[in-house]
Amino acid sequence: MGITDLTSMAEVETEARRELNERLLRLREEASYYCYQCAKCTAGCEAHKLLELEPHRIVALLKRGLVQEMVNSDIIWTCLSCFKCKERCPQKVAPVNILFALKNLAVASGKEVPGDYTAMLTSAMGMGLIQDVQTVTTRGGETRTREGLCLPPISVPTDPAKFQMTVMTVAMEKV
Amino acid sequence: MRLGLFPGCLMPTEQYGYEISLRKVLPMLGVEIVDVMDLSCCGEPLKSINQMLTLTLSTRSLAVFKKEGLDALVPCPMCHLALSEANRIVKEEEDMARRLNEKLSAEGLDYDGSVALYHTIDLVHDHIGLEKVKDMVKVDLGSPDMATHYGCHIIRPTELGRPVDAENPQKMERILEAIGARSNDYAEKLDCCGGPVLPVHPDTAVTKTGQKLQAVQEQGFDGMVLACPWCHKMYDSKQKKAGETVGAKLEVPVVYLTQLMGLAFGIPPGELGLDLNQSPVERLLQKDKEGA
Ligand code: SF4
Ligand code: SF4
Numbered sequence A: 001m002g003i004t005d006l007t008s009m010a011e012v013e014t015e016a017r018r019e020l021n022e023r024l025l026r027l028r029e030e031a032s033y034y035c036y037q038c039a040k041c042t043a044g045c046e047a048h049k050l051l052e053l054e055p056h057r058i059v060a061l062l063k064r065g066l067v068q069e070m071v072n073s074d075i076i077w078t079c080l081s082c083f084k085c086k087e088r089c090p091q092k093v094a095p096v097n098i099l100f101a102l103k104n105l106a107v108a109s110g111k112e113v114p115g116d117y118t119a120m121l122t123s124a125m126g127m128g129l130i131q132d133v134q135t136v137t138t139r140g141g142e143t144r145t146r147e148g149l150c151l152p153p154i155s156v157p158t159d160p161a162k163f164q165m166t167v168m169t170v171a172m173e174k175v
Numbered sequence B: 001m002r003l004g005l006f007p008g009c010l011m012p013t014e015q016y017g018y019e020i021s022l023r024k025v026l027p028m029l030g031v032e033i034v035d036v037m038d039l040s041c042c043g044e045p046l047k048s049i050n051q052m053l054t055l056t057l058s059t060r061s062l063a064v065f066k067k068e069g070l071d072a073l074v075p076c077p078m079c080h081l082a083l084s085e086a087n088r089i090v091k092e093e094e095d096m097a098r099r100l101n102e103k104l105s106a107e108g109l110d111y112d113g114s115v116a117l118y119h120t121i122d123l124v125h126d127h128i129g130l131e132k133v134k135d136m137v138k139v140d141l142g143s144p145d146m147a148t149h150y151g152c153h154i155i156r157p158t159e160l161g162r163p164v165d166a167e168n169p170q171k172m173e174r175i176l177e178a179i180g181a182r183s184n185d186y187a188e189k190l191d192c193c194g195g196p197v198l199p200v201h202p203d204t205a206v207t208k209t210g211q212k213l214q215a216v217q218e219q220g221f222d223g224m225v226l227a228c229p230w231c232h233k234m235y236d237s238k239q240k241k242a243g244e245t246v247g248a249k250l251e252v253p254v255v256y257l258t259q260l261m262g263l264a265f266g267i268p269p270g271e272l273g274l275d276l277n278q279s280p281v282e283r284l285l286q287k288d289k290e291g292a
Helices: A003-007 A014-034 A055-063 A067-071 A074-078 A084-088 A095-108 A117-126 A160-173 B016-028 B051-068 B077-092 B094-107 B120-128 B130-136 B171-178 B202-218 B229-237 B239-246 B257-264 B282-291
Strands: B002-005 B032-035 B071-073 B146-149 B223-226 B254-256
Touching: A014 A055, A014 A095, A055 A067, A055 A095, A067 A074, A067 A095, A074 A095, A084 A095, A095 B051, A117 A160, A160 B051, A160 B094, B016 B032, B016 B229, B016 B254, B016 B257, B051 B071, B051 B077, B051 B094, B077 B094, B120 B130, B120 B171, B120 B257, B130 B171, B146 B171, B171 B257, B202 B229, B202 B239, B223 B229, B223 B257, B229 B239, B229 B254, B254 B257, B257 B282
Parallel strands: B002 B032, B002 B071, B146 B223, B223 B254
Antiparallel strands: none
């Protein structure tokens, strides 16, 4: 089981897909019952102006069961996960959670993982953090390292092989 | 107060100014910071890929804290959100807790939701207390007017129990008053830094950063203060780029709350990692000279 399995789980992950579909079904029932399309979520959405995300439309599409259409669309990857929609919905609907489930389903369906996520995932599974220690520059242009700044060693999994086993098996078993 | 440090990813790998100032300032206020080994990413940055992965990573790290018998200092709002959610799920969802624990047992770990979490802001405001902070102040900062930026994940979602109010956060403002700075509310105060879409829409992310910084600059603030490594990466490390995207020359000094506290406590800027800030923070230092 490798990192590639996590990012392109097309065949192996029928179980994961089933779980995600079940989760979306629950979210759909909830949305159908509670969301009255007031669009308060969209009014405050951080991705609305620049990226044209309209969370109330995401909820409306889910109500109509158009999951596959959304999974295939790039729009789900515009959410900034700022949680304003969840915070401000008068009906306690959480478009942000619908978007997380849709993105997870897109990945579990073997869609290409967009942007830098693959690198972050590979690093997190490999050494424990989404990136390794960086050399930085001061405002004056001098370079500094973590060590040079007298900071203690970073905290990462002491037994990477065991860590990978724990994390990967759970992640694979139930997405 | 003795707390284990949950550093997360960004602070220990590039946002050194936060870590340096935190390690300097909090012990002066009676907090002993303990380094905890064997931790990992909290998983929140990977939640779009796989939520179960996020939950597993968070729970595993919390189990390490339980084993060490320590509560956690979590300086990153995003980590604080992930760990809070893991705490809630382990406490409330029996089935899930059992499944997670089965897996953790392979590493000799187990978790029950018992580790308490502290972010920098609530640790200082609620637990250390403003009186103690005031007692430490040695230098007159010259009362700079600082725009506060909290970071989405330390204020929302309320339902999960966040340490700061979602719609009218004021704890940083009170801390600023205690150290001799000021803060006026501004319309864009709750706007997101743009950081979370950096992996997918880098240009839009930086545009959001630029828009807020421009608003802060135009309203005449002396600087911006924050307590999130992701937001600092956007507002400080990427300020120049952000200015280019909105067509403005941005010169907003951006500092970590702990850096500003350190200055007020009389710690030399070099020992607070202030030379690592890319924004023109020397203006704040001049300000404290003017005021002195
Ligand atoms: S704010 Fe809530 S009820 Fe209103 S449209 Fe959005 S999800 Fe539906
Ligand atoms: S969490 Fe996503 S959908 Fe909800 S308001 Fe923020 S950017 Fe919009």
